Structure formats: C-alpha cells, structure tokens
Amino acid sequence: xxxxxxxxxxxxxxxxxxxxxxxxxxxxxxxxxxxxxxxxxxxxxxxxxxxxxxxxxxxxxxxxxxxxxxxxxxxxxxxxxxxxxxxxxxxxxxxxxxxxxxxxxxxxxxxxxxxxxxxxxxxxxxxxxxxxxxxxxxxxxxxxxxxxxxxxxxxxxxxxxxxxxxxxxxxxxxxxxxxxxxxxxxxxxxxxxxxxxxxxxxxxxxxxxxxxxxxxxxxxxxxxxxxxxxxxxxxxxxxxxxxxxxxxxxxxxxxxxxxxxxxxxxxxxxxxxxxxxxxxxxxx
Numbered sequence: 001x002x003x004x005x006x007x008x009x010x011x012x013x014x015x016x017x018x019x020x021x022x023x024x025x026x027x028x029x030x031x032x033x034x035x036x037x038x039x040x041x042x043x044x045x046x047x048x049x050x051x052x053x054x055x056x057x058x059x060x061x062x063x064x065x066x067x068x069x070x071x072x073x074x075x076x077x078x079x080x081x082x083x084x085x086x087x088x089x090x091x092x093x094x095x096x097x098x099x100x101x102x103x104x105x106x107x108x109x110x111x112x113x114x115x116x117x118x119x120x121x122x123x124x125x126x127x128x129x130x131x132x133x134x135x136x137x138x139x140x141x142x143x144x145x146x147x148x149x150x151x152x153x154x155x156x157x158x159x160x161x162x163x164x165x166x167x168x169x170x171x172x173x174x175x176x177x178x179x180x181x182x183x184x185x186x187x188x189x190x191x192x193x194x195x196x197x198x199x200x201x202x203x204x205x206x207x208x209x210x211x212x213x214x215x216x217x218x219x220x221x222x223x224x225x226x227x228x229x230x231x232x233x234x235x236x237x238x239x240x241x242x243x244x245x246x247x248x249x250x251x252x253x254x255x256x257x258x259x260x261x262x263x264x265x266x267x268x269x270x271x272x273x274x275x276x277x278x279x280x281x282x283x284x
Contacts, residue, residue, distance in 0.1 A: 013048070013083075013169055014048040014049040014169055014170075014200050014201045014202045015048055015082045015083040015093055015169030015170050015202055016045070016046060016047055016048045016082075016083060016084075016202065017044075017045075017046040017069060017080070017081070017082055017170055017202060017204065018044075018045055018046075018080065018081040018082075018084075019042055019043060019044040019045075019046075019065070019068075019069070019078070019080050020043060020078050020079050020080070020081070021041055021042070021043060021077060021078035021079070022039060022041075022042040022043075022065070022068055022075045022077065022078035022079070022080060023037065023039050023040040023041060023042070023075060023076050023077035023078055023234065024037070024038050024039045024061065024064050024065075024068065024073070024075055024076050025037045025038070025076045025234075026038060036232075037233075037234035038061040038064050038234055038235065039061040039064060039065060039075075039234055039235055039236070040077075040234035040235070040236055041078075041236050042065060042078070042223075042235075042236055042237055043237065044221060044237060044240075046202060046204065047202075048083075048169075048202055049200050049201070049202055050202060050203070050218045050219065051196065051202075051203040051205065051216055051217045051218050051247075052203070052204050052205070052217055052218065052219050052220075052221060053205045053206075053207055053212075053213035053216060053217035053219075053220045053221065054066070054204070054205065054206045054207075054221050054223055055206075055207060055208070055210060055213050055220060055221070055222055055223070055263065055267070056222060056223035056224050056235065056238075056267070057224060057267065057268075058208075060223045060224050060225075060235040061223060061234070061235045062206040062223055063174050063206055065223070066096070066172050066174050066204065066206055068080055068087070069082075069087065069094065069170065069172055069204060070087075070090070070091060070094040070096050070170075070172045071087045071088070071089050071090045071091035071094065072090060072096070074089075082094070082169065082170055083169060092118070092166070093168060093169045093170060094168055094169070094170045094171075094172055095116065095163035095164065095165075095166040095168035095170075095171055095172065096163065096172045096173075096174065097156075097159050097160055097162075097163045097171070097172075097173050097174070097176050098159075098174050098175075098176070099174060099175040099176060099178045099179050100179060101147070101152075101155040101156050101158060101159035102159065103147040103155055103158060103159065103162075104147075105146060105147050105148060106146070107146070108143065108144050108145060108146055109134065109139055109142055109143055109144070109145055109146075109147070109150070109158045110130055110131075110134065110143045110144065112147070112158055112159075112162055113130045113133055113134060113158060113161045113162045113165055114126055114130050114165070115162060115165075116161075116162035116163060116164070116165030116166045117129065117130070117165045117166070118166060118167060129165060130161075130165065131143070133161040133164055133165055134158075134161055136161065136164070136195060136198060136199070137157040137158070137160055137161045137191065137195065138157065138191070139154060139157055139158060139161065142154060151184075152179065152180055152181075152184070153180055153184035153187065153188060156176060156177065156179075156180065156188060157188070157191065159176075160176070160191075160192070160195065164195070164199055164201075168201055169201060169202060170201065170202045170203075170204065171201045171202065171203045171204070172203075172204050173192075173203060173204070173205040173206065174206050175206055175207055175208065176188070176192075176205070177189065177207075177212070178207070178208065178209075185209075185212075189212060189215055189216055190248065192216065193216065193247050193248050196247075205217065210260055210263050210264060210267075211251070211256075211260065213263075214243055214249075214256045214259055214260060214263075215248075215249055215251060215256075216247070217243055218242070218243060218247075219240055219241065219242050219243065220240070220241045220243060220259075220263060221237060221239075221240050221241075222237070222238040222239045222240070222241070222263060222266050222267070223235045223236070223237060223238065224236075224238045224266070224267075226238070238266060239266055241259055241262065241263060243256070243259065
C-alpha cells in the first residue's frame with residue numbers, strides 16, 4: 001500500500017479544549033452495589049492545534065474521557081469547554097473516529113465519507129468536499145469501492161476522511177490504528193501527521209502504544225490511579241510529558257527512548273533490562 005502525501009485542502013479553526021475537574025461515576029447494575037467512580041478531578045488544558053495522546057492501563061477511563069470531550073457522555077462532576085463554551089450533548093465542534101472504521105457496507109467510500117458532512121451542506125459543495133478529502137487520504141482512485149473491496153488500512157483512511165468532513169475544531173481518535181497490522185499502522189501514523197498539517201485541528205488521541213504516542217503527540221498524558229490509591233480508585237492525571245522536537249520526529253531518536261522508559265515506568269512496566277531497538281513498539 002502506498003500513501004500519497006496530502007496537499008492542503010482548506011483550513012478551519014482548531015479549538016482549544018479545557019477539562020476542568022471532570023469526574024465520571026457509573027451506577028451499578030446491581031442496585032445493592034456501590035456506584036463505580038472511573039474518573040475523578042481530571043484537569044487538562046489542550047491548546048488549539050495541538051496533538052495530545054492519552055495513555056494508561058486498560059480500564060483506567062481513557063475512552064470515557066474521550067466520550068466526555070465529544071459530548072457522547074456527560075461528566076458526573078466538572079465541565080469541559082471547547083473554545084470557551086461548554087460541551088452539552090453531542091458537540092458539532094467535534095468529530096470522532098474509532099478503532100473500527102464502522103463504514104456502512106452497502107455504501108461506497110464516497111457515500112460513507114459524505115455521511116460526515118455538516119447538516120445542510122448543499123450537493124455541489126458536499127461533492128467537492130468529499131472528493132477533496134478522499135484525495136487527501138489517498139483514496140481518490142477507490143471512491144466508488146465498497147468497504148469489502150478495500151483493505152483495513154484503506155477503510156480506516158475512509159473513516160478518517162468521514163470525520164474530517166465534519167470540519168471539526170477537535171478531532172477525537174479512540175485507538176484509531178489499533179486493529180491494523182504493524183506496517184500499515186506506521187503508515188497511518190505518518191498519514192495522520194500529513195493530514196494534520198494540511199487540515200490543522202486539535203487532536204485528542206487514545207492509544208495503548210507508547211511509541212505511537214511519542215511519535216504523534218505534542219504532549220502525552222498518563223491516566224491512572226494516584227500513587228498509593230487502593231484498587232478500584234478512580235483515575236486522574238498521573239503525569240504529563242511534553243515531547244520535544246517538531247513533527248515528524250525520528251522514531252529512533254535517543255531522547256524519545258528516555259521518555260519511553262519514563263512513561264513505561266509510570267505504567268508499571270520495567271524497562272531496565274531492555275536494549276533499545278527503534279523498531280520495537282511498546283503497547284500496554
């Protein structure tokens with residue numbers, strides 16, 4: 001699979017995101033059991049146009065926090081602001097892409113991408129925008145194909161184009177490359193950076209791959225229970241790591257190796273016996 005380098009299509013405002021004291025508690029299905037607190041006192045500021053990666057152990061609330069930002073769920077405590085205005089329900093300023101492409105199998109790639117267009121977009125403008133986005137993600141020659149006729153990586157590129165069709169100020173990505181093979185995943189990481197350069201937006205990304213987080217993000221946020229907290233305690237922000245250097249970065253950079261060890265240590269993964277291999281990826 002060869003990916004073309006995207007050219008600038010159009011720019012739209014990237015929005016800052018402010019997460020202020022956010023907590024989320026879920027009621028138990030068993031009425032006699034206590035509610036389960038997943039997140040507590042999460043504070044996070046994301047500048048417009050930044051890429052921020054969330055990492056943490058499985059079940060620590062990463063995807064829950066994404067749902068709060070996009071308005072797919074509401075926090076129990078605290079609030080989230082996008083561009084200074086509160087998120088209240090599904091937010092048109094956000095677009096979401098998941099680990100699975102979730103394309104409609106009976107529609108072509110063009111028709112699937114068009115589903116992301118803002119309501120009220122006229123036909124000519126919509127057709128032009130969809131064609132631009134398919135070209136941006138390297139799928140112009142496959143516009144008439146249905147999802148079963150393309151690879152998993154191509155389907156994920158179509159899902160990314162569909163999210164961008166919404167002209168989001170914030171792009172929320174929940175493990176978008178987790179289901180792809182290793183080589184396609186690396187190519188998709190590069191494509192995301194190219195797309196971000198062509199269509200600047202704020203990106204909040206959940207990943208289990210520490211190397212992916214360090215390669216893509218301006219900052220990496222480690223979520224987890226506070227040190228010394230008992231099992232089952234709600235997660236919060238354990239640490240925030242600023243990644244030096246401009247994107248795209250050298251995957252084998254020694255500075256990234258040091259940050260990798262720091263983050264893995266924060267995740268409770270020992271690294272002191274590992275020899276550095278720039279092609280070795282660390283997932284949690």
